[in-house]
Amino acid sequence: MLDDTWPRPLYQTxxxxxxxxxxxxxxxxxxxxxxxxxxxxxxxxxxxxxxxAIRELSVEGHVKRIQGVGTFVAEPKPKATLFExxxxxxxxxxxxxKHSSGIILQQSEPAIDAVADxxxxxxxxxxxxxxxxxxxxxxxxxIEDRYVNPAAAPDFLEEDFTKVTPSDHLLALLPVTEIEHxxxxxxxxxxxxxxxxxxxxxxxxxxxxxxxxxxxxxTHVRLLNPGSKYNxxxxxxxxxxxxS
Amino acid sequence: MLDDTWPRPLYQTxxxxxxxxxxxxxxxxxxxxxxxxxxxxxxxxxxxxxxxAIRELSVEGHVKRIQGVGTFVAEPKPKATLFExxxxxxxxxxxxxKHSSGIILQQSEPAIDAVADxxxxxxxxxxxxxxxxxxxxxxxxxIEDRYVNPAAAPDFLEEDFTKVTPSDHLLALLPVTEIEHxxxxxxxxxxxxxxxxxxxxxxxxxxxxxxxxxxxxxTHVRLLNPGSKYNxxxxxxxxxxxxS
DNA sequence: TGACTATACATGTATATACAAGCAGAATAT
DNA sequence: ATATTCTGCTTGTATATACATGTATAGTCA
Numbered sequence: 169m170l171d172d173t174w175p176r177p178l179y180q181t182x183x184x185x186x187x188x189x190x191x192x193x194x195x196x197x198x199x200x201x202x203x204x205x206x207x208x209x210x211x212x213x214x215x216x217x218x219x220x221a222i223r224e225l226s227v228e229g230h231v232k233r234i235q236g237v238g239t240f241v242a243e244p245k246p247k248a249t250l251f252e253x254x255x256x257x258x259x260x261x262x263x264x265x266k267h268s269s270g271i272i273l274q275q276s277e278p279a280i281d282a283v284a285d286x287x288x289x290x291x292x293x294x295x296x297x298x299x300x301x302x303x304x305x306x307x308x309x310x311i312e313d314r315y316v317n318p319a320a321a322p323d324f325l326e327e328d329f330t331k332v333t334p335s336d337h338l339l340a341l342l343p344v345t346e347i348e349h350x351x352x353x354x355x356x357x358x359x360x361x362x363x364x365x366x367x368x369x370x371x372x373x374x375x376x377x378x379x380x381x382x383x384x385x386x387t388h389v390r391l392l393n394p395g396s397k398y399n400x401x402x403x404x405x406x407x408x409x410x411x412s
Numbered sequence: 413m414l415d416d417t418w419p420r421p422l423y424q425t426x427x428x429x430x431x432x433x434x435x436x437x438x439x440x441x442x443x444x445x446x447x448x449x450x451x452x453x454x455x456x457x458x459x460x461x462x463x464x465a466i467r468e469l470s471v472e473g474h475v476k477r478i479q480g481v482g483t484f485v486a487e488p489k490p491k492a493t494l495f496e497x498x499x500x501x502x503x504x505x506x507x508x509x510k511h512s513s514g515i516i517l518q519q520s521e522p523a524i525d526a527v528a529d530x531x532x533x534x535x536x537x538x539x540x541x542x543x544x545x546x547x548x549x550x551x552x553x554x555i556e557d558r559y560v561n562p563a564a565a566p567d568f569l570e571e572d573f574t575k576v577t578p579s580d581h582l583l584a585l586l587p588v589t590e591i592e593h594x595x596x597x598x599x600x601x602x603x604x605x606x607x608x609x610x611x612x613x614x615x616x617x618x619x620x621x622x623x624x625x626x627x628x629x630x631t632h633v634r635l636l637n638p639g640s641k642y643n644x645x646x647x648x649x650x651x652x653x654x655x656s
Numbered sequence: 657t658g659a660c661t662a663t664a665c666a667t668g669t670a671t672a673t674a675c676a677a678g679c680a681g682a683a684t685a686t
Numbered sequence: 687a688t689a690t691t692c693t694g695c696t697t698g699t700a701t702a703t704a705c706a707t708g709t710a711t712a713g714t715c716a
Contacts, residue, residue: 177699203666214701216460219667227471235667236708348646353597353617353639371615371639373597395597395615402592421669447696458671463697479697480678 178213182221185211190230190241200238201231253347255335256302256310256391265304269330272363273299276318276325283315286378286388296324298334301363308364309397314389320381338379338387346380351400356392364394371395422457426465429455434474434485444482445475499579500546500554500635509548513574516607517543520562520569527559530622530632540568542578545607552608553641558633564625582623582631590624595644600636608638615639 176184185207189195202210207218226233232242260267276294284291296316301308314334316324320342327337338344356364356372364372375391420428429451433439446454451462470477476486504511520538528535540560545552558578560568564586571581582588600608600616608616619635 179699205666216702217700219669220699223668233667234709236665237710238666350643350645351595351617352643352645353615353637355613355615369599369613371597371599373595373617376645393597399594399596401594401620423669449696460672461670463699464669467698477697478679480695481680482696 179217179221179224182207182211182213182218183225186222186225187230195241197241197243199241201241203238253344255333255339256312257333257336260302260304260309263304266306267333268303268306269300269333270303271298271300271329273297274325274329279315283388286385287315287317288385289317294318296321298329300329300334302333304397307397309393311360311363311392312389313392314387316387317385320384320386334387334389342381342386344379344386345382347377348379349375349377351375353395356394360392364392366394366396373398373400375400423461423465423468426451426455426457426462427469430466430469431474439485441485441487443485445485447482499577499583500556501577501580504546504548504553507548510550511577512547512550513577514545514547515542515573516545517541518569518573523559527632530629531559531561532629533561538562540565542569542573544573544578546577548641551641553637555604555607555636556633557636558631560631561629564628564630578631578633586625586630588623588630589626591621592623593619593621595619597639600638604636608636610638610640617642617644619644 186195186201189201195201204215204218204222207213207222208215211218222231222233222239225231226239229242229245232240234240254262257267275297277297278292279287279289279295281291283295284293287295289295296318298312298314298316300312302310302312312334316334316338318324321338324334324337327334329337352374353371354374355368356366356370358368360372361368361370366372373393373395375393376389377391378388379386430439430445433445439445448459448462448466451457451466452459455462466475466477466483469475470483473486473489476484478484498506501511519541521541522536523531523533523539525535527533527539528537531539533539540562542556542558542560544556546554546556556578560578560582562568565582568578568581571578573581596618597615598618599612600610600614602612604616605612605614610616617637617639619637620633621635622632623630
C-alpha cells in the first residue's frame with residue numbers, strides 16, 4: 169500500500185522517482201539508471217541520501233548495483249506469499265495436542281538413484297535414512313520418509329527421534345538457507361494405509377522437501393498426511409520474490 | 413550463510429555485535445537494546461554508521477524501533493519459505509500448453525454465511541460469484557469457485573473470463589497486499605468429478621485463498637485440482653517471516 | 657599491436673554536524 | 687491532586703566531506 173504520509177522523507181521521494189521511471193517503462197529492465205552524482209544534481213539531494221534510497225531499492229530487488237560500474241533496473245520478479253516452515257512437533261503442540269512418534273527404520277544405507285539425485289550425491293553412496301510415523305494424541309497423522317546427507321549431519325543417526333523430531337535436530341545443527349518443496353495429493357499404498365490407520369480410499373496430502381545449507385544439500389523428505397486430518401496454510405503479507 | 417569476507421564493513425560489525433547479543437540470549441525478546449549514542453560510545457563508530465546498522469536489523473525483523481522510545485529485540489519469527497503466486501493461465505503457458513476455460517456460473521448473488529464471513533461482509537449482502545473450469549490443451553485441470561467483494565472490483569462480472577482469468581483480472585486492478593491460503597486434500601463430489609472428468613476415487617488437491625488489498629478483503633477462492641495432474645511447489649531461499 | 661599505466665567515473669563506506677520529531681518523566685503551576 | 691510545561695533522551699532525516707574500492711576507457715610505450 170502506498171505510504172501517503174506527508175511530507176515525504178527525501179530518500180522516499182528519490183525512491184519514488186526511480187520507481188516511477190521503472191513502472192512507467194521509461195527505464196526498462198537492464199537499463200543503467202543515472203549515477204548517484206547525476207541524481208544528486210537532478211534532485212538537489214546529498215549523495216548520502218541518494219545512496220540510501222538506491223541502496224534500499226537494491227535490497228528490495230528493484231535495481232541491481234555493481235560497484236564501479238553502475239545501477240541497473242532489475243528483471244521484474246513474480247509476486248510471492250510466504251510459507252511458514254514448521255516442525256510437525258510444533259504444529260501439534262500449537263494445537264494443544266501431544267506429539268509422539270514411532271520409528272519404523274533408522275539406518276545408514278546405499279542411496280538408490282532417486283535419493284542420490286535428490287541429495288546431489290553419487291548413486292550407491294551411504295545416506296542416512298529414517299522412516300517413521302508421527303502421532304497426535306496417539307493417533308497417526310503423518311509418515312515421514314527422510315534421507316540425510318551424512319556429510320551435513322554426521323551424528324544424525326545417533327539421535328533418539330522419539331524425543332526430538334528429525335526436523336528439529338537438523339534445524340538446531342544447520343541453518344537452512346534454501347528449500348524446495350512440492351505439495352501434491354495421492355492415495356496411500358497398502359503399507360502406508362496401515363501405518364496411518366486409514367482406508368484405501370482416503371486422499372492424502374504429500375509434501376516433498378529438499379533443504380540446503382549453503383551450497384550443500386542436507387536432506388530430502390517426503391511427508392504423507394491423511395487429507396482429513398491435515399492441511400497446510402497461513403496468512404502472510406505479499407512480497408516480491410527476490411534472492412538475498 | 414555468514415559472510416566471511418574481511419575486513420568487515422563497520423556497519424556489518426555493528427550488526428553482528430547486536431545479533432551476537434540477541435542469539436546468545438543476553439538480550440531477550442522485548443529487551444530495549446542500548447541507544448544509538450550508547451553504541452557509538454561502546455564501539456567507537458559514528459552515529460550514522462550505527463543508525464544504518466540498526467535500521468537494517470529493523471528491516472530484517474531482528475529489532476523493532478520506536479521513534480523517541482528506543483530499540484527493542486523483536487520476537488523471533490518462524491522461518492518461512494516463499495511461495496510464488498501464479499495465475500493458472502501463466503502456469504499452463506509456462507508448461508508450453510494452451511489454457512482455455514468454461515464458465516459454469518457468473519452472477520451476483522446474496523452471500524451465504526460462510527462466504528460473507530470469508531469476505532468480511534454482512535450475510536445476505538450481494539457478492540460476485542464465478543464458478544468455472546480451467547483446461548490445459550482441452551483437458552479439465554482445475555475447478556475455480558470464486559467470490560469477489562463488489563466494492564473492491566465493481567466491474568468484475570463484466571469481464572469475459574474465457575479470455576482473461578479472474579485472477580489476472582483482479583491482479584491488474586488491485587495490488588494484493590496479503591494472502592491467506594490453505595492447501596488440503598479431499599475427494600471430489602459427483603458434480604466435480606464430472607466437471608474434471610475424473611473417477612470418484614481420485615484424490616484432489618484443494619487450494620483455498622483469501623486475498624486482501626490494503627484493509628479490504630477482495631476475494632475468496634477455492635481451486636480444486638486432480639492430484640494426478642497438479643502439484644504446488646517451488647524452490648526459494650529461506651527467509652525470516654516479518655511484516656513489512 | 658599489445659601491454660601497461662593513468663585517468664575518470666562509478667559505487668561502497670565512514671565521520672561530523674545539524675535539525676526534526678516523538679516520547680517519558682520531572683518540574684512547576686493551579 | 688491534577689494539569690501543563692519543560693527537559694532530556696531517543697530515533698528519524700539530511701548534508702558536507704572524505705577516502706576506499708572497482709571498473710572502463712584513454713593514453714603511452716616498447
